[in-house]
Amino acid sequence: MRIIEKLKSWFLPAFLRKFDHKLLLNNPVLWTSRAHLVSWLGLLSLAILALIFFTIPNDPRHESVVYLPTFFVLIISVVGIIIWLIYLLRFNVFKRFGTYTWKSMLGSFLLLFASLGWFVLLPFLPSAIEAYRADQAYTSEELILEAERMNFLISELIYDSLIVDFTGDTLLVSDSLIQAENDKNTYVIENYLEGSLNICTQEFLLRKIVDYDSIVSIGNGYYILLTAPNYRFLNADKSKNYFPVKSLSNLEFYNSIHRNYNSDSLSKWRTEFEKFKIKYASDEDYYLNRTYYESDGSSYLDMLGIRSIEEGLGNISFRKYFWSGEAIEVFFRIWFYTVLGLSLLIFVFRHSTTKVFFLSLFVSVLLMMISGLLGAFLSLDEIGIYNLMLLYILMFFISTFSIFKSTRKSKIQGVALNLFTLVIGFLPVIIVLYYNEIISSRYGGSPNYYSYYAEFEVRIQVAEIVGILLLIILIPTLIYKSYRKWYALPDE
């Protein structure tokens, strides 16, 4: 007991305990949520864990083992949620029939969300710190320029073994043939046709010519498109998305290698290369022995023993850009929907009876099984499944509305209200998916569908935002009135 008290005094300073007591006396909704304590402990945990993860040696060139600390922090978070729940469930403003307004209910939900937000955020910390450390150790510019320089050095060092011949594609340019093909099949536009010979239109050739290093006409509409050998053994292409730099074309690089070759500089280049090797090579050889390296024909890398540089560069890029671009959106969705799901479950639990809450979970599993069985027996497609989902939501809504006419507490209405609260925020997303399926079934594969599908991601994002807004609007209105009415109704 004394140890617990001592721990409390360490982690909860006097000012916070005073604040906690003040909230107890003045704001029971905020006090019961313990959001202030969770926020403080969340910040404290973030700081302590950040300190630990910044202190632990972490070489960006090595393969990331971030899942280990992530799992460790995940366990801490789960334990934290359990302890928080123990304290949270001790006091319930709503079930005490005190002063509980629509603001209290909305506040309760938002505070649950905020508290859980901290817990779910913690497991993302190790990978974020790893990304930060890699970002600090290597800049995008550095990676691009030095990878290019290394390619130059490798090429010069193995100059005698370099392939010098261009590779070529033969092409027949014939507008009339393409037109004939178009007449047969409207979806064949001007791409290469299947077969031994590539055929294209004049216009396509002009457009595509920039992708090649050279072109030779051999008469009768036949062309050979030539590509210079690729001397870029290492690449930092990912970095180019974050640091705009104009690099040499394939042909320009090819030319620079051959123009600058000087056997007298070899020793200087070797020294320079060795420095890069120290900077970028991963000393882990686990991947170096993997069989795909043996068969991919990159024997130059073997000659210099620099596969570890490729590995190192790959690891650096993986860590450095782990939290960039689309990944942030993905991580945000994982965080957001985990927090939202847990918040809704706890919110429903706190406004329902224990029996009806678990009954609601049971009914939701039952409905999923029924839907699966109906889908199997009636051979329902996606549209059929979405129809079922919309039907369920409509049923939940009607049952929820019927509460206002009730004179006694009904478990069925309670279950419907719980499930309505749990799913209503996802209704717009379901509608968009449903609409997408209808469009897909009607116009799938046609140009119209492609133009629609281009906007699909945006529509989903809008639906997600509308869903959240809908939930935030319904909590202090319909959901508040329904729970208030249903929970207080006399039992049968």
Next chain:
Amino acid sequence: MINKSAEIKSFLEHGDDSLAIRRLLDYSLEINQTDLLKMAISISKNYHQSRIENDSLQINSALKAESLDLLDALDRATPPLSFNSETLIKVNSISKKYIGSNFSLSPISLEINTSDIVGIVGENGNGKTTFLRCLSGQLAIDSGKIEYNRIPNADFYSVKNHVAFIPQRIPKWFGYLKDNLCFSASLAGLHGERNELMVDFMLERLNLSKYAHLTWDKISSGYRTRFEIARVLLFKPGLLILDEPLANLDINAQQTILTDLRYLAKSTYHPLGIVLSSQQLHEVEKVADRVLFIKQGKCLFTTGEATNEKPSTVIELETSISREGLVDLFQQSDIQLQFNGVFYTLSSESLNAQQIIQLVFSKNIPVTYFRDITHSTKRYFN
């Protein structure tokens, strides 16, 4: 107010210190001035502290002087307005039948006003709890109507805020006792310093201060009942319904709680109606304005209401004389005898209680226990 002050002074003078302190707290609350209330709380705390330290029930002279000073200050303060009794709840022929059970509650009507104490008595399983749960809006009624006059057309959430129900088995609470009280006060709209003051008052008034920092597991069931009363009183309900509140209490605590309930109901600070069920017939009858006797779901008798039955005198008597001896002694009178294994029940159509007791003494019957239950619901228990 002078009467109240005089009453407390009398308690102090005759050594009824515990009662005097409780009444001093009540009086301070009625005057409702923060500084005076704080003084009363402080006196009460010191009194309880000195009881622990000195192991004595008597108040020390310094504290007594302080109490008298406070009484003077209270007398000088603006007296509170007296309250007008108003109807809290009108129950019109409510009935209830459980699905799949033979038991049913037959129509019962009742009207409860502020400051009323209504006792519900009856044997186990005869519908007392069902009736109380119907009154508090916990249980749906099948017919009849309940009108909560202070909150017309209110939803059940408001009803449950207005009517406090303390069940026999008090649901477990978590955390510290004082935190729970502060939380309840906060829910009832008491914030900041007022919250702390009222919680301190309740802790003292119900003698819970020394348990303030204990949890549910560490306090006895009697104190859990007191805690529950303190908690609901902070809510200032219009009607307080208690199901068997005396069940977990010792005999002294029963007396204290009943006396407190009587004072609370008639408090000018917040007068309220109280309905309680109990098996302690005599104790309940002492404090209740009316007592309803429920048997097999029917309200057979309400004290104070005229009945069609011919009134007869009923006496409980415990004696060492054998039944045969008693029959011989009473053969000249119309006294009927019944024996329940512990004592005899004597009933007579012609004699009143005084005449029966005179008869008993005139025949030199040794009496160890005697009670007139003519006007008590106890006479209906078989």
